[in-house]
Amino acid sequence: MPEPYGENTQQVYRYASKAIDQIRNDSRIIEAIHNFDETTAKKLIREILKDRVKYANEKMLNILEPEERAFRNNVAMGVALFILVLFTFVFWKIFKTFAQKGDTPAVLGSRLRARQHRWAYILLFPAIGSIALWEYYPLARGTVMAFQNYNVRGFSEWVGLGNFASVLFDQEFWFAIWVSFKYGLLSMLFGFCSPIVLAFLLSEVPRGKTLFRTIYYLPAVLSGVIVMLLWRNFYAPEGLLNQLLNLFVHLFNHIPGVHLNEQHSQWLSDPNYALLCCLLPTIWAGMGPGCLIYLAALKTIPDDLYEAADIDGAGIFKKVFYVALPSIRALIIINFIGAVIGVMKNGGQIMLVMTGGGPYTPNGQTEVIGLHIWWEAFGFLRFGAATAMAWILGSMLIGFTVVQLQRLKNMEFKTAEKV
Numbered sequence: 001m002p003e004p005y006g007e008n009t010q011q012v013y014r015y016a017s018k019a020i021d022q023i024r025n026d027s028r029i030i031e032a033i034h035n036f037d038e039t040t041a042k043k044l045i046r047e048i049l050k051d052r053v054k055y056a057n058e059k060m061l062n063i064l065e066p067e068e069r070a071f072r073n074n075v076a077m078g079v080a081l082f083i084l085v086l087f088t089f090v091f092w093k094i095f096k097t098f099a100q101k102g103d104t105p106a107v108l109g110s111r112l113r114a115r116q117h118r119w120a121y122i123l124l125f126p127a128i129g130s131i132a133l134w135e136y137y138p139l140a141r142g143t144v145m146a147f148q149n150y151n152v153r154g155f156s157e158w159v160g161l162g163n164f165a166s167v168l169f170d171q172e173f174w175f176a177i178w179v180s181f182k183y184g185l186l187s188m189l190f191g192f193c194s195p196i197v198l199a200f201l202l203s204e205v206p207r208g209k210t211l212f213r214t215i216y217y218l219p220a221v222l223s224g225v226i227v228m229l230l231w232r233n234f235y236a237p238e239g240l241l242n243q244l245l246n247l248f249v250h251l252f253n254h255i256p257g258v259h260l261n262e263q264h265s266q267w268l269s270d271p272n273y274a275l276l277c278c279l280l281p282t283i284w285a286g287m288g289p290g291c292l293i294y295l296a297a298l299k300t301i302p303d304d305l306y307e308a309a310d311i312d313g314a315g316i317f318k319k320v321f322y323v324a325l326p327s328i329r330a331l332i333i334i335n336f337i338g339a340v341i342g343v344m345k346n347g348g349q350i351m352l353v354m355t356g357g358g359p360y361t362p363n364g365q366t367e368v369i370g371l372h373i374w375w376e377a378f379g380f381l382r383f384g385a386a387t388a389m390a391w392i393l394g395s396m397l398i399g400f401t402v403v404q405l406q407r408l409k410n411m412e413f414k415t416a417e418k419v
């Protein structure tokens with residue numbers, strides 16, 4: 001076949017590669033091959049290829065029925081209006097949250113108040129200008145790009161709500177959202193709780209506290225790419241994980257009647273374990289810095305509270321759940337909300353190094369939404385669609401920002417008075 005040179009046709013290799021990956025990981029095809037059922041295997045392969053061709057025609061060549069296109073545009077219009085109303089409400093909520101009680105426009109605009117705060121505004125200007133330049137200007141520019149078929153050479157075309165209409169009915173986008181949700185759930189379950197547990201353990205270590213803290217913090221010193229490549233080799237067919245498993249296999253094989261096969265699994269290519277395998281390095285590298293923060297917070301709890309708990313007959317678990325955790329609740333809440341937002345937005349660089357988003361069955365089992373947006377924007381130069389995805393993702397996560405701001409406003413930090 002001749003090389004395709006039409007618009008978006010550079011993506012043809014992406015869909016072909018995903019089809020091959022899906023065929024390779026399909027359990028029905030694997031079973032048919034093991035049973036030497038050539039007819040069933042070929043039939044299943046043809047079905048996958050036909051589905052992939054249909055999906056590629058829609059994504060790559062924009063082939064849609066007129067009724068389907070009109071329906072998608074109407075849905076996109078509703079979603080775009082919802083996002084506009086949502087962001088307007090959020091900004092109003094933010095200004096209302098941080099507005100000082102008793103302030104009136106007349107007072108705020110008075111010359112005396114402006115003169116009193118003049119140097120404060122001057123000192124804040126570099127920070128505000130930097131945030132406006134590197135945060136809000138790209139945000140405004142991205143708003144325009146979401147309605148364009150953006151071209152880096154300057155030949156951008158307005159497509160209206162076409163990008164939103166395409167994204168909202170893109171199964172890969174919604175599957176990436178689902179993968180991010182699973183990744184976030186596992187990360188919060190293991191990655192968020194483990195530093196807290198480790199901080200409690202380190203606070204009770206009788207000797208060698210400095211040594212243990214150093215050991216747990218060392219992974220954070222390593223470069224992120226180095227950590228990913230290290231763990232990628234760890235999961236290789238001849239990597240350390242399979243070597244450890246084979247050690248136990250050899251030990252069990254000494255038992256009469258036991259004949260276990262050696263493990264040469266490709267863990268990152270297994271759809272059942274790939275996501276968890278990509279999560280473990282982040283927990284391993286991030287546990288140390290997190291636990292030191294919680295450990296410092298635990299040191300601020302007065303000893304009087306523990307002594308009162310001892311007098312009341314409280315055990316170790318009651319001290320943890322009724323004294324220690326309530327005392328550092330503010331820190332936990334702030335970190336929790338930030339961790340939820342960060343997990344949903346980030347993770348793409350990890351998956352890119354570890355798996356590239358695969359394995360595909362048919363969608364990427366480790367292609368989180370951050371990586372999916374990156375592929376759309378910089379892998380296939382579909383900047384308009386990628387920006388639309390980012391706006392939809394932002395509308396999903398903005399509620400956490402409001403909650404965080406309200407928590408920060410209502411939170412008070414005090415120091416004990418010296419007697």
